[in-house]
Amino acid sequence: MAKIEVKNLSMIYGGVPEKALEMIDKGLNNDQIRKQTKQVVGIKKVSFSVDEGEIFVIMGLSGSGKSTLLRCLNGLNKASAGSIIIDGKDISRVNPQELRTIRREKMAMVFQRFALLPHRSVKDNVAYGLEIQGIVREERYDKVMNVLTMVGLEAWADYYPVNLSGGMQQRVGIARALATEPDILLMDEPFGALDPLIRQDMQDELIEIQKKLHKTIIFITHDLDEALKIGDRIALMKDGEIVQMGHAEDILFSPINEYVARFVENVDRSRALTASSVMVKPRSVVYPKDGPRVALHVMERFGMSGLFVTDRNGVLIGYVLAEDAGRISDTGERQLDSIIIKEVPSVAPDTSLADILEVIAHTQIPVAVVDEQNSLKGVLVRGSVIAGLAGQRKEA
Amino acid sequence: MDLIPRMPLNHWTDIGINYLQLRFGNSFDSLSDFLENMIISLQDYLLLMPPALLITLFALLSWKFANKKVALFSIIGMYLIYNVGLWDATMQTLAMVIGSVALCIIIGLPLGILSAKREAAHRIISPILDFMQTLPAFVYLLPAVTFFGLGVVPAVIATLIFAMPPVIRLTDLGIRQVPEELVELGKSFGSTFYQMLFKIELPLARPTIMAGINQCIMLSLSMVVISAMIGAKGLGGEVWRSIQRMEIGTGFEAGLAIVVIAIILDRITQSFGKSNE
Structure with a gap:
């Protein structure tokens, strides 16, 4: 079941929203509505759902309504129409006490400019x-030290925010959001105010924390590279609407319209794409029991100069070269064991292309993509990697 | 221009004041007693303390909150006051200032908070403050006397009218200036109204509020001289008497004493707003 489900959510700034909502239904655009009602459309008819433990990235340029949308989720902005269902409860229709309880226990927010006191x-x-939940001092500080340790700032507990660098301040912001143990984190461009290098560290750290804690995260950014790196799914917003929503590759390879296409045009694909999106299926493998003749036969058929060797369960053992197979087949050897190259370059399916390029540059044989059980999932050949960088969908 | 005959605004005011006096005279009396007791007992406590003790106290306060120079200044300045025989008058003035400022804060701070939090309250309070700040002090000294008689009480009332506006205005401003993101922070973690106020808004508004209180103290001190005309004693009384007798020298001494007290109080309260940033 979805953790958060947003249905047909609209939010109008200024005054009674009924008339503007009616105009949205009639299909008028934001400029027309603004001219006739003097009201600004924040978001209109947005629907999406987020699963538990998912990082859902909302991306868009400034003024696209992404922050407005985020603030509707915890009631900082009051939704004009539609519903926000969190754990089966519509939080756009709760009374102030209930809203306060939800804010205290269910969700926490991380701010762009840190918002430290x-x-x-x-x-x-x-x-x-x-x-503010009234938790007693000792218990409070126990929990505080735990989360501070998690973000690596336990030594800074007694300092004041003014003594901290931007990156450290945002770690405090994240620690504060984690301290109440909420299910949901709302992150409003949390790394937007940081230097590029610090930003990358923080992204990595967030990913690490998420591996441990499995929060449901709504993450706002205007940086596509960041969205692609962090997000399980991405929604791209423009003029208060979601233009396209999906996994990173959907947006990169199948932009729904010109706007999305332009948005993704300049993305650093080497960071956005992972091994699993550019690898090709290993067309054939041999097993150790197969003799060199079988191996040579297969290579000949597919026109390759080498083959991966796996066991019957698909676990990668190594690689054999055609020339070695040719040499031992002449000596009458029946097994491949003696010529298997055990040190095969391999990467995990979620390795980014940028890291793969480095591996590929230093090896003559193809790079294997293996999962945690070391079973062979695919092969990286130079052609498919380059095609991925050029923005073409690989041939599956 | 003469389409409308002269409006008897003066008579209306007189009638209104008379009505208030008849209708609420008793409650004015009890308020008057309360204020008088407060100021007199404050004054008695100050006079009870040996001058040396009080001078030491002020020096220590100046040292802790301001710096060594201010501490030295307060020792020299207050000894000078004692030396020229103005100690009792100074204590009377100090009692009036402390009492008035305390009342200004007690009344002004909540009003400032209300004004910052409720737009409707702001729209009512703001023009009243304009009125209080621009109306010449002499105009309300007179009705103060008709309600409260001569002496220290009308002086305190006049001081409240004169010195309270900056407390209200700067409290209002200070709370409004709290960055939007920090207000959102408070709300997003589920703070109640009072948690927002005491944990976020007031601490962040403190420098601005302290600037308002500092202003309030300075204005109270300047009102002290004016209110001597309606029978408040103290340093203002000394100045007023020497003006009437053309004794320029004694007048200068009393004036200097007011400046000394003003500088000490100013330096101490200014530092409240600055520390811990």
Whole structure:
């Protein structure tokens, strides 16, 4: 079941929304609505759902409605129409007490400019959410030190935000959001105000934390590279609407219209694409029991100069070269064991192309893609990697 | 221009004041007693303390909150006051200032918060503050006397009217200036109204509020001289008497004493707003 389900959500800034909502139904655009009602359309008819443990990235340029949408999810913006169902409950129709309870226990927010309280130490900033829930001091600080350790700032507990660098300040912001143990994290361009290098570190760290905690995360960004790196799924917004929604590759390879195509045009594909999206199926493998003659026969048929060797369960053993197979077949050897190259370059399916390029550059034989059980999932050949970089869908 | 005959605004005001006096005279009396007792007992406590003790106290406060220079200044300045025989008058003035400022804060701070939080309240309070700040002090000294008689009480009332506006205005401003993101932070973690106020808004507004209180103290001190005309004693009384007798020298001494007190109080309260940033 979906953790968060948003249906037909609209939000109009300024005044009574009925008339503007009616105009949205009639299909008028935002400019027309603004001219006739003096109201600004924040978001219109947005629907999506997010599964538990998923990172859902909302991406768009400034003014596209992404922050407005995020603020509807915790009621900072009041939705004008539609519903937001979290754990089966429509939070757009709860009373203020219920909303407060939901904000305290279910969700926490991370802000673009960190939003740390300058008059509180790091420790007391992180404790804020616990403090307003009335949790006693000792228990509060126990939890605070746990999350501070998680973000690597346990030594900074008694410092003030002004003493910290931007990256550290945002770690405090993340620790604060984690301290109340919410199911849902709402992150509003959390790394947008950081230097590029720090930003990449923080992205990696978030991914690490997510591996441990499995939160449901709504992540806002205007940076496509960041969206592709972090997001399980991505929604691209424009003028208050979701233009396209899907996995990274859907957006990269099948942009729904000109706007999305232009948006993804300049993306660093080497970081966005992973081994699994550019690998080709290993057309054939041999087993150790197969003799060199079988191997040579297969290579000949597919016009290859080498073959991967796996066991019957598909676990990668190594690689054999045609010349070695030819040499031992002349000596009458019946098994491949003696000529298998055990040190085969291999990468995991979620390795980014940028890292793959480095591996490929240093090897003569194809790169194997293997999962955690070391079973062979695919092969990276130079042609398919280059095609991926050029923005073409590989031939499956 | 003469389409409308002269409006008897003056008579209307007189009638209104008379009505208030008849209708609420008793409650004004009890308010008057309360204020008088407050100021007199404050004054008695200050006079009870040996001058040396009070000078030390002020020096220590200046040292802790401002710096060594201010501490030295307060020792020299207050000893000078004692030396020229203005100690009692100074304590009377100090009692009036402390009492008035305390009332200004007690009344002004909640009003400032209300004004920041409720737009409707802001629209009512703001023009009243304009009125209080621009109306010449002499105009409300007189009705203050008719309600509260001569002495220290009308002086305190006049001081409240004169010195409270900056407390309200700067509290309002300070809370409105809290960055939007920090307000969102408070809300998004589920803070109640009072949690927002005491954990986020007031601490962040503190420098601005302290600037308002500092202004309030300065204005109270300047009102002290004016209110001497309606029978408040203290340093203002000294100045007023020497003006009437053309004793320029004694007038200068009393004036200097006011400046000394003003500088010490200003430096101490200014530092409240700055520390811990």
